[in-house]
Amino acid sequence: MTKEKVTIFWFRRDLRLDDNLGLYQALQSDFPVIPIFIFDDSILENLPRNDARVGFIYDSLAGINVTLNKIDSSLLVKKGTVMSVWESLIESYDIQEVHLNKDYEPYAIQRDHSVAALLQKNTIAFYSHKDQVIFEENEITKADGLPYTVYTPYKNKWLEKFKTLLPITAYATADYFSKFYQSNFDFPSLKNIGFEESAIKVKPHNLSQIKTYHETRDFPALNSTSYLSPHLRFGTVSVRKLAQWASKTNAVFLSELIWREFFMQILFHFPKVVTNNFKASYDGIQWRNNEEEFKKWCSGNTGYPMVDAGMRELNATGYMHNRVRMVVASFLCKHLLISWQWGEAYFAERLLDYDLSANVGNWQWAAGTGCDAAPYFRVFNPEIQLKKFDEKGIYIRKWIPEFDLGYGEPMVEHAFARDRAIATYKAGILK
Template sequence: MSKKQTAVNLFWFRRDLRLDDNAGLYHALKQGAPVIPIFIFDRNILDQLEEKADRRVSFIREALVGMQEQLEKLGSSLEVHYGTPAEVFTQLIDKYPVQRVYTNHDYEPYARERDQAMSELFNDHGISFHTYKDQVIFEKGEVVKDDGKPYTVFTPYSKRWKATLTEFYLQSYPTKEYHKHFYQQSPRRIPSLASMGFKETDHDFPAKTVREELLSKYQEQRDYPAIHGTSHLGVHLRFGTISIRKLATKAKEANETFLNELIWRDFYHAILWHFPQVGKGHAFKPEYEQIRWRNNEQEFERWCQGQTGYPIVDAGMRELNTTGFMHNRVRMIVASFLAKHLLIDWRWGEAYFAEKLLDFDLAANNGGWQWAAGSGCDAAPYFRVFNPHLQTQKFDPDLKYIRKWVPELEELTYAKPIVVHEEARKRCLEAYAKALKK
């Protein structure tokens, strides 16, 4: 196809699947030239997914369909491609007279390498590349110590985060004012899941809204998995189908505990930015690399399938396998159980969660796993070993959550405990102490 004469700009959607309050999209539209919105189903990522009925791919496609409906009303269309970014942009540059490419920051190791490569590709073609902060409130070096070094403990980070926060950082980007600058074209087809080698999954995704009642009772109810006491907004934050600025504004007004959860998210993204090695399989605390893990494959499989004989652990894993979600309190319990009761490398669990979680986010998932294993920043001390029985008594005393996911709880068919808690705790402390020379 021959190039059209009118110069255009591209906006590259990634972790920001919305037209509203989108920083990079706002700047692209405001520039004035026609903006072609694009999304790439990145084969560098998708080809690594062994599970072809992947809820996340379904979620992304559903979000794209929703944006496409909005764009059609504006006389425009998404261009959705399946391939590697290098392949797709080479085709787009050949097809259109592209002046600028806009997008929003991504802080993961692969994303940073990809964006560097794309920047070089664009530069070779005389195209400028513009990226903006959008998925967090504070990034990179915006919240650091007085000496410019990054925080590695959450509490002082959160205090500085709150002290730094002004209305400026929560302002929405009025993208709607510039909708007229979307490139005008007929609707383009979005690739089907089947055409990319994926299968349909259930479309029972969490709502985008957060109930006022939930916010008002968040602090009291968030640790009880039988209660719908958490927002379930993780997937929407992960893929940017909601604005972090709007959510933080609501949290700031309604509930500080909920706001702290959003600050944890910024904190883990900051850790990943300043210490990218944690996203590449390394312990934050190097001395934890010396732990001699047992790595029993049969026990790992029983953990994965929810057959450990520890009901709260099994309930959590079955919820994850069935729905792609696991309650945050239970995530801590099952992670601690794998790393400490079974002495299985936390990276095995991290990878399993990465495969199964609908709201999988590298920064938060890695932060949570290293916290549970003791190897991360501001982590649980190595000698803290969650007792699943006590956790059950505290947070599921009536066994409502457990009975939902482990209906055979009182039957003879239920799995026998894979380890004895007291023995497992002793073994864990010995292994950790030996590695850390305590």
């Protein structure tokens, strides 16, 4: 029996039909397009059965499938190891082309190289597209071609180049929906994939909040964040549309998108940062790494209201306000002298918007061990942070209901902890 000639588009961190470059290019091919998603066992096996991010991915895919069903097509969802899934696809179809959008993390790069090699072995054309960033790893470099390791000059070059792209044209995928493969693939249940519903949900994003971002971003009680970060992480929104909107609306918000790409290119060029300090001179720091103190930090029982409210918000919702993230991270690394790797791993388990490059980059920034990081002698005072950014205690009372009923004492005194941290860093920095 003759196998049907098809093109495959592989969804990954781009869970949308609209303005999706890889999908748009796939739909330009001469063959009907089968859209697929692979629940990768090598990633899933490390996650709890009720992981909220898996639920969000599943719901996003279900939405895509509903849209495809309206045009007599469907999404092919597979689960297994990536290579075994691709081997079975090659067995089932006469694949002519495969299109995907690039991913820049170490595991993803290795995975995609392996898939590309398999496709090449089977004489299948492989196309990789830029979709989750405005500028990828080698597009914003110093004059000598080397990557930037300081944010401000990177940002200036980024903005200079970005202006040449405006206005950015969206990729009108809907104009080519007739090119989708006519199908009615069975869409699995979440239980079929081995997961269950989580009580924690990703919130809908709110673009209107970007307008006042520069005025409200530091005040957690205002609940004025856009909730865009998980949507950007999993690609349910287009970074092109978002950057264009931000460029017209709020320069401070646009700078946050630039930080995202800065950390992405740092991870690409310096993959050691996943586990090691960017600044090797900080490798001699003698972390205390006290497990009991770490548990108190994780559960939000340090006796510092801003720290505890943030950790309780994270544990209950999968979110944490950005200003509060800086406070809790600084507290862990400086007040408790617990390695940033411990905090990074805990955030990786809990954050709905967990993104390896940003998580590692921001934790090393807080610890003072990363590129363009806060200096080691900068130690946030959680009490001053509370007075500046939650003066009326609205945020902390939301997450610490016992605050007015005899809230616990600080687990460590600030002045003592600050002096200890500075002394430890001084002694540990390798000459």
